[in-house]
Amino acid sequence: MALQYSPAKSSKVSKRPSSKSPIMSFQKDVRKILLPSTKVYKDAVSNQKLQSPTTLEDNKLTVKDYKVRLDYQQFSGKDIMVAIDTILNNKWAESTQLHNRYPTKQGTMEERIFGLRVLSNASKTDILKFRRNFPMGLVTTTQLYSIFLNESNTFVDKSLESHIRSGKLKKIVISNAAPIISRSVNKFQSGKVTYGFENVELVVKSDSYFSVISGMRDSLEEEELKNNQLSGALQSKKQSSISSLDKFMKYLKEHPTALYISYSADNGGFTAEEITYLVNSGFVTLASNHLIEIEINVYSISYPGCGAYLKLVNSGRSWLVKVLGKNKHKELLEDQIISKWEGVNATGESKMNNFRSPFYGYDLNWVLADALGAGVVEVFNTPVGRGWRLTGKI
Structure with a gap:
């Protein structure tokens, strides 16, 4: 008769419950003990509400005051001719003296453009092609209004009139060149929208x-x-x-x-x-x-090629309105606008989207200046920098 094996009951291994282990019980009790600094940290973390970047942008900005000093105002004083030179000499982002976000400022325009690292050679060629056909001497009266923000628009109009009569400047009026969408901010007319067009006044040195x-x-x-x-x-x-x-x-x-x-x-x-x-x-x-x-x-x-200039100005104004309009309170800090204007990659570096169509390196300062002078946006100081907000006129 063949032998049959059956394990004895004594061969079964029974694991002692962890609660009965003196070492495990000690370790468990130690974990319950919090140092004062650890307790403060955990309390702070538990009370802190996690916020996504979108949620942070939706927080209403704190207005400190409206006594804003814009970067381009310091160059102009009260001379309209100097103000025009300020716009023309600082029109392109890679050569402007108003900021230092791009490293290339020396040499010809071609050398500066090809010195930009992020862009492909095809993009650089497109920039040069666009700028060679671009009317270089034009500015808008709205940009001049923003430079003399602390003066009245009448000051700019009188200064322009004086220089036009003396033959130093030439004004050009393009009829129905700027689209307008006006949204009422009156609580009794909330949502009322008015569509139309307005004339654009351009100024050029004679x-x-x-x-x-x-x-x-x-x-x-x-x-x-x-x-x-x-x-x-x-x-x-x-x-x-x-x-x-x-x-x-x-x-x-x-x-x-x-x-x-x-x-x-x-x-x-x-x-x-x-x-x-x-x-x-x-x-x-x-x-x-x-x-x-x-x-x-x-x-x-008119002025040869002014259509390309008007297209650039209108594209900039439309872009700004779209970006601010996505915010709950229709406002953003200037640093946030710059980040959206240039584009930022995963490592936080600029993607330089502003050097591609339709802007080709046009400086953001003059997009903001045009919108400010036209009454599309208002600017104010906050504890953490300048803020920009839509006014209702788009």
């Missing part, structure tokens, strides 16, 4: 404007000299174009405050052919979409 006209005239003359084999009709057309530019420049110098020209074949006025050339060259444009002005053949004095 010397810069005349140099553009002269440059186009010189190009036509060089073209004519190089092409001696041109037919009589083409030569006549070139001469007519040169004559149109000469006549236009003479008119501007004799009428420094003029905003429009009109078709008038009599009394030495502009002919239809001359106006057609000036329209095609970008020096004048149809005054507005108002039927009366169209019927009397009124044309606004």
